[in-house]
Amino acid sequence: MLSYLLRLADDNLVLAQRLSALIARMPELEEDIAIANIGLDHLGQARNFYSYASQFDALGRDEDQFAMLRSEREFVNAVLVEQPDVDFAHTVVRQFFVDAYQVPLYEVLAASTDETLAGMAAKALKEARYHLEYSSGWVIRLGDGTSESHERCQTAVDTLWPFTADLFAGETSDAELIAQGVAADPAVLRPQFDRTISAVLAEAQLRCPSDPYQRLGGRTGFHTEHLGHLLPEMQSVYRAHPGATW
Amino acid sequence: MTVTDATSTDPSAVGQARFDELLADGRKVEPRDWMPDEYRKTMIRQIAQHAHSEVIGQQPEGNWITRAPSLKRKSILMAKVQDEAGHGLYLYSAAETLGVSRDELNEMLHSGRQKYSSIFNYPTLSWSDMGAVGWLVDGAAITNQVMLTRTSYGPYARAMIKICKEESFHQRQGFEIMLTMVNGTAEQKAMAQDSLNRWWWPALAMFGPPDADSTHTTQSIAWGIKLETNDQLRQKFVDMTVPQAEYLGLTVPDPDLRWNDETGHYEFGAIDWDDFWAVVKGDGPCNRERIAHKVKAWEDGAWVREAGRAHAE
Ligand SMILES: [Fe+2]
Ligand SMILES: [Fe+2]
Numbered sequence: 001m002l003s004y005l006l007r008l009a010d011d012n013l014v015l016a017q018r019l020s021a022l023i024a025r026m027p028e029l030e031e032d033i034a035i036a037n038i039g040l041d042h043l044g045q046a047r048n049f050y051s052y053a054s055q056f057d058a059l060g061r062d063e064d065q066f067a068m069l070r071s072e073r074e075f076v077n078a079v080l081v082e083q084p085d086v087d088f089a090h091t092v093v094r095q096f097f098v099d100a101y102q103v104p105l106y107e108v109l110a111a112s113t114d115e116t117l118a119g120m121a122a123k124a125l126k127e128a129r130y131h132l133e134y135s136s137g138w139v140i141r142l143g144d145g146t147s148e149s150h151e152r153c154q155t156a157v158d159t160l161w162p163f164t165a166d167l168f169a170g171e172t173s174d175a176e177l178i179a180q181g182v183a184a185d186p187a188v189l190r191p192q193f194d195r196t197i198s199a200v201l202a203e204a205q206l207r208c209p210s211d212p213y214q215r216l217g218g219r220t221g222f223h224t225e226h227l228g229h230l231l232p233e234m235q236s237v238y239r240a241h242p243g244a245t246w
Numbered sequence: 247m248t249v250t251d252a253t254s255t256d257p258s259a260v261g262q263a264r265f266d267e268l269l270a271d272g273r274k275v276e277p278r279d280w281m282p283d284e285y286r287k288t289m290i291r292q293i294a295q296h297a298h299s300e301v302i303g304q305q306p307e308g309n310w311i312t313r314a315p316s317l318k319r320k321s322i323l324m325a326k327v328q329d330e331a332g333h334g335l336y337l338y339s340a341a342e343t344l345g346v347s348r349d350e351l352n353e354m355l356h357s358g359r360q361k362y363s364s365i366f367n368y369p370t371l372s373w374s375d376m377g378a379v380g381w382l383v384d385g386a387a388i389t390n391q392v393m394l395t396r397t398s399y400g401p402y403a404r405a406m407i408k409i410c411k412e413e414s415f416h417q418r419q420g421f422e423i424m425l426t427m428v429n430g431t432a433e434q435k436a437m438a439q440d441s442l443n444r445w446w447w448p449a450l451a452m453f454g455p456p457d458a459d460s461t462h463t464t465q466s467i468a469w470g471i472k473l474e475t476n477d478q479l480r481q482k483f484v485d486m487t488v489p490q491a492e493y494l495g496l497t498v499p500d501p502d503l504r505w506n507d508e509t510g511h512y513e514f515g516a517i518d519w520d521d522f523w524a525v526v527k528g529d530g531p532c533n534r535e536r537i538a539h540k541v542k543a544w545e546d547g548a549w550v551r552e553a554g555r556a557h558a559e
Binding site: 013017020021023024025026027028029030031032033036037039040043044046047050063064067068087088140141142144145146148149152233234236237238241243244245246 | 317332334423548
């Protein structure tokens with residue numbers, strides 16, 4: 001259960017960290033506000049999952065200890081969320097892939113036999129649906145905008161697609177949780193994810209990626225090199241003052 | 247021609263009379279009302295400068311979001327910076343009621359023809375600056391904005407009411423960061439003192455030049471745009487903030503600061519106005535990078551805005 005919750009939490013924290021770095025860098029003030037909103041939702045979800053994970057942790061770590069004291073090899077987020085914000089297209093396409101995954105994920109988890117998890121997922125589901133509306137809206141606008149935006153959006157889709165399968169990667173211990181109705185079965189989530197992707201990309205007049213290559217490993221701490229830059233920045237103040245209260 | 251004839255045939259004279267009446271009655275000037283050109287210009291300049299300040303103000307605090315030392319603080323800071331962007335939006339809308347577009351205002355900010363508050367031209371150098379900025383900068387802003395909730399231009403006054411509520415949250419959150427730091431390790435307490443040392447004088451300067459040198463104040467007061475002078479507001483801020491610094495156990499970096507029993511106010515030392523004017527004129531520690539950051543975000547986003555327009559067609 002600890003590992004399952006940490007995966008949920010880490011996905012959200014690392015994505016929130018990426019989004020939080022974009023505030024005051026967006027194309028319009030409205031987008032600054034939207035990106036902060038979405039980032040805040042992911043951060044809130046991460047905090048919920050960490051605080052619940054704390055109950056299953058032999059070390060009794062709290063949310064900050066989970067976030068600030070684990071290394072790159074201990075983070076178990078999917079490699080997709082750590083990918084950098086090359087341009088606005090990368091930001092919205094990464095968001096779109098995550099949202100297309102989280103909506104069915106939280107739908108299933110909202111009916112989890114674990115009531116605490118179900119409650120957290122039900123709240124997160126509302127947020128994820130709004131995020132999906134926002135991100136798919138932008139994918140369509142960019143795909144169906146100018147030739148430059150179309151090209152940039154297609155590049156982002158092609159670049160980020162190989163990191164999507166990692167969202168669904170699980171652990172052998174998940175089987176039991178799935179059987180108990182606690183965790184979501186990735187095999188159930190995948191078809192809905194695929195349907196969302198193809199519907200939105202079609203409307204955006206973008207090509208579905210055909211390259212079968214997928215980069216896995218995030219769930220076991222085998223990350224892309226980007227995470228090793230994101231974490232030290234995030235953890236710097238906390239680690240510089242061991243034991244301090246903030 | 248009699249006086250009566252003049253008012254009945256000259257629309258601007260009718261307008262002026264009605265405008266004067268509104269001000270005299272303490273009622274609001276609304277977008278549809280006639281107003282003197284100079285009033286309109288002053289209002290546009292002031293609201294735009296205020297909006298630009300909210301927008302540029304995202305940068306110094308945005309600088310620490312990714313490094314916030316706890317997830318709770320990260321969340322509070324993100325929400326605060328988001329609020330500031332929201333304030334910018336309201337204020338641009340208020341300015342638009344005066345017949346100027348957001349794009350024009352944006353362009354004037356980028357080209358340096360309109361200013362933003364000089365306070366944002368100072369760097370944020372440690373986490374405790376997030377405390378000091380909330381406590382002092384938002385604190386100074388509120389002192390000014392509480393007055394502006396009663397300003398004569400309706401849309402501006404109404405925007406201020408909404409904004410003031412959020413600003414007082416910001417101020418409290420900033421103070422709470424400071425409080426946590428001064429009760430923390432020796433290093434944390436030293437950081438907090440250093441932040442106060444660096445932000446105190448710039449915060450006092452936020453109220454603008456002394457009344458004797460302030461070119462706009464008399465007219466702004468006559469028009470009901472300002473209800474108190476720069477020096478009056480500055481004094482209010484000092485009186486409110488010094489006891490808070492004492493409560494924190496921090497030293498205000500002013501050897502001349504002392505309580506005056508007779509006046510019931512604090513007396514404080516001279517502000518370095520040469521430094522203030524240098525920052526206003528563009529030679530502060532961060533002027534260039536703040537504008538460069540803003541312009542880059544705008545230019546990087548050009549293709550996105552274009553795509554949005556193309557798709558809408
Ligand atoms: Fe504000
Ligand atoms: Fe504020």
